[in-house]
Amino acid sequence: MxxxxxxxxxxxxxxxxxxxxxxxxxxxxxxxxxxxxxxxxxxxxxxxxxxxxxxxxxxxxxxxxxxxxxxxxxxxxxxxxxxxxxxxxxxxxxxxxxxxxxxxxxxxxxxxxxxSMLDFNKIVGLAGELYFLSEFMIGKYGILDSLNAWSGPLGADKDFNINNTWYEIKTKSFKKDTIHLNSHSQLISNNIGYLTVLSYEKSSLANSNSINLFDLYHKISNLIETQSLQLQFDRKLANLNFIPDEKYKEINLLFHQIEFFEVNEKFPQISNDEFDKVIMNIEYDLFLPELKHYKVEV
Structure with a gap:
């Protein structure tokens, strides 16, 4: 050759x-x-x-x-x-x-x-982010800005950062009332943002309303018009150790309504500002029923 x-x-x-x-x-x-x-x-x-x-x-x-x-x-x-x-x-x-x-x-x-294949929890977490990207971000901001805003795979504290606001995505079983924060910095910002909660239940391919990680990947890819943007999308997924493969069609999820909680200066959160040189990381759970006053339409 x-x-x-x-x-x-x-x-x-x-x-x-x-x-x-x-x-x-x-x-x-x-x-x-x-x-x-x-x-x-x-x-x-x-x-x-x-x-x-x-x-x-x-x-x-x-x-x-x-x-x-x-x-x-x-x-x-x-x-x-x-x-x-x-x-x-x-x-x-x-x-x-x-x-x-x-x-x-x-x-x-x-x-x-x-x-190699992601474990179930990582599949669910990534599926939640791609579902949010597909069902909310692209409709509101367009495919280009939405993919550029997806900064979680690049190590950012927030999953999506765009137009002086942000969205932190949490995917949970619809039976649970709590979500887990892996770091105190996930909700800390000088800008108002949104804790975004996606509830799911396990389903199957037989349910036409369910979706899987493989199909979510292709649904988004079909909207991408340039090779450079597709490469950017694939590179971010590779950072999360996801390679599109039909084996991911085996786990199907039925997502419920996307819920938004406005994170402002009054939103309950834990900060380690006073002891940031001593306490290096904080993890905690939030009880969602007590956050109903922060629930908004976006």
Missing amino acids: KIEENKYKRIPNTNSFGVYIGLDNVGRTSMFVKLSKKPAFTTSSKYLIFEYNKRHDELWALTVAIAEQQYIGVFNKLISDLVDTVSEINHPLVAERMFIQRFIEWKTLFEKEVT
Whole structure:
């Protein structure tokens, strides 16, 4: 296969050993590197496709493409890790050796990442966020601003931050009256925001009103019009260790009405401002029936 380098863009911080990202000649997302000698790994796997050829400058060109676009989240993690591996190395041959060593490890890691599955609690939590994104955010703010606002997967304290307000999503069984806060900072802000509660019950594919994580992913993806935005969406999901797969159709949830509680200066919450150098984290539960005075329509 002839590699057209103009189809690839060099990733920043790969100065001594270039790592390029782009599309191969059949349109698959792929990585391209130039090696000083023929790579020892030449057998493609179920998930990664290797192709290589010798260049006019006697270097070897290697492309590594994903077999299916649904693996883009794991592929982005692979690329990010490989870039971290070589970014601080100044000698090209040393960087190349470290790249090869780490990539060989990733050949096994990739399959493990793709085939692993979130546990039930994480499935429910992520499904709640995607359901909120689909049923509320996109209708109110549009697909672009909604996906940009989804900052929880990037490590932000609040799940969604937009237009000087925020939404912290909590998904709970409809039988429970409490929600759990993993950190005191989840509700602390200088801006008024909303504690957003989604109640669910377990259901099945036979219930046309139920939905699952796999279908939520595709429902949102079908609204995305650009490849860059899709990559952003997939990258955020990969940060949460979610790779779209039909196995996630096995757990179906029936969501109830979305409830909003306005978090203002009077809202009950615990802060460790006075002892923030001593008490590093606070977790607590909120009893929802006692918050009815803060319940609002949004």
